Amino acid sequence: xxxxxxxxxxxxxxxxxxxxxxxxxxxxxxxxxxxxxxxxxxxxxxxxxxxxxxxxxxxxxxxxxxxxxxxxxxxxxxxxxxxxxxxxxxxxxxxxxxxxxxxxxxxxxxxxxxxxxxxxxxxxxxxxxxxxxxxxxxxxxxxxxxxxxxxxxxxxxxxxxxxxxxxxxxxxxxxxxxxxxxxxxxxxxxxxxxxxxxxxxxxxxxxxxxxxxxxxxxxxxxxxxxxxxxxxxxxxxxxxxxxxxxxxxxxxxxxxxxxxxxxxxxxxxxxxxxxxxx
Numbered sequence: 001x002x003x004x005x006x007x008x009x010x011x012x013x014x015x016x017x018x019x020x021x022x023x024x025x026x027x028x029x030x031x032x033x034x035x036x037x038x039x040x041x042x043x044x045x046x047x048x049x050x051x052x053x054x055x056x057x058x059x060x061x062x063x064x065x066x067x068x069x070x071x072x073x074x075x076x077x078x079x080x081x082x083x084x085x086x087x088x089x090x091x092x093x094x095x096x097x098x099x100x101x102x103x104x105x106x107x108x109x110x111x112x113x114x115x116x117x118x119x120x121x122x123x124x125x126x127x128x129x130x131x132x133x134x135x136x137x138x139x140x141x142x143x144x145x146x147x148x149x150x151x152x153x154x155x156x157x158x159x160x161x162x163x164x165x166x167x168x169x170x171x172x173x174x175x176x177x178x179x180x181x182x183x184x185x186x187x188x189x190x191x192x193x194x195x196x197x198x199x200x201x202x203x204x205x206x207x208x209x210x211x212x213x214x215x216x217x218x219x220x221x222x223x224x225x226x227x228x229x230x231x232x233x234x235x236x237x238x239x240x241x242x243x244x245x246x247x248x249x250x251x252x253x254x255x256x257x258x259x260x261x262x263x264x265x266x267x268x269x270x271x272x273x274x275x276x277x278x
Contacts, residue, residue, distance in 0.1 A: 136167020
């Protein structure tokens with residue numbers, strides 16, 4: 001039976017304070033919870049069988065007419081519902097322009113052993129990405145390119161950061177995202193016969209001169225320092241993206257996009273390619 005809906009009008013409500021506290025990584029990890037804010041993000045979560053514990057909504061802030069349908073979907077799966085006055089919702093929101101939907105949901109945890117791969121898988125390994133927006137964009141691009149898994153190594157950014165969810169437009173929920181150490185990831189890639197491609201501006205080989213239609217892990221590194229020695233030493237291929245101007249490198253999310261869609265191009269023209277899921 002659906003739980004009765006509660007209206008919140010006080011900024012001092014304990015539920016409101018609990019949501020605000022989830023902006024802190026330590027609180028998210030302690031509670032094993034995360035924030036999902038926005039229509040597209042919540043819809044993708046629900047479409048991928050994420051079951052929010054609580055949903056806070058404010059009709060005054062809705063940006064369209066489809067929000068009530070998502071509220072009903074949450075009601076049907078037993079999510080606790082809270083209707084909020086606009087000032088209350090705005091206090092909880094981390095967005096400049098709140099959309100009137102904010103859910104609290106369990107965190108997502110995948111391990112390397114959870115991954116089931118097809119022939120010739122396409123993997124993204126993101127090492128120590130510092131900015132939530134870049135990590136979220138990498139996830140969004142990975143979803144668009146049909147990547148089979150994203151592995152976040154030696155994390156600097158929490159994958160459950162609200163800004164990762166936002167920048168990914170909810171694609172955090174549409175593909176397996178694993179957090180693992182570099183050593184464990186390298187061992188897993190070797191065990192599964194997946195070649196390691198390291199992107200670095202110091203390589204001689206240009207990215208389109210390599211074979212990306214076989215099982216490949218595209219490894220990208222930190223915005224400031226690039227890939228660690230462990231990944232550079234382990235790389236089967238080292239490639240660069242030609243830079244014709246004064247800049248010597250691209251934003252890590254932009255570089256990932258270029259490399260992934262070269263893999264997509266090759267795989268669509270390769271007779272032996274097994275299509276990526278998507």
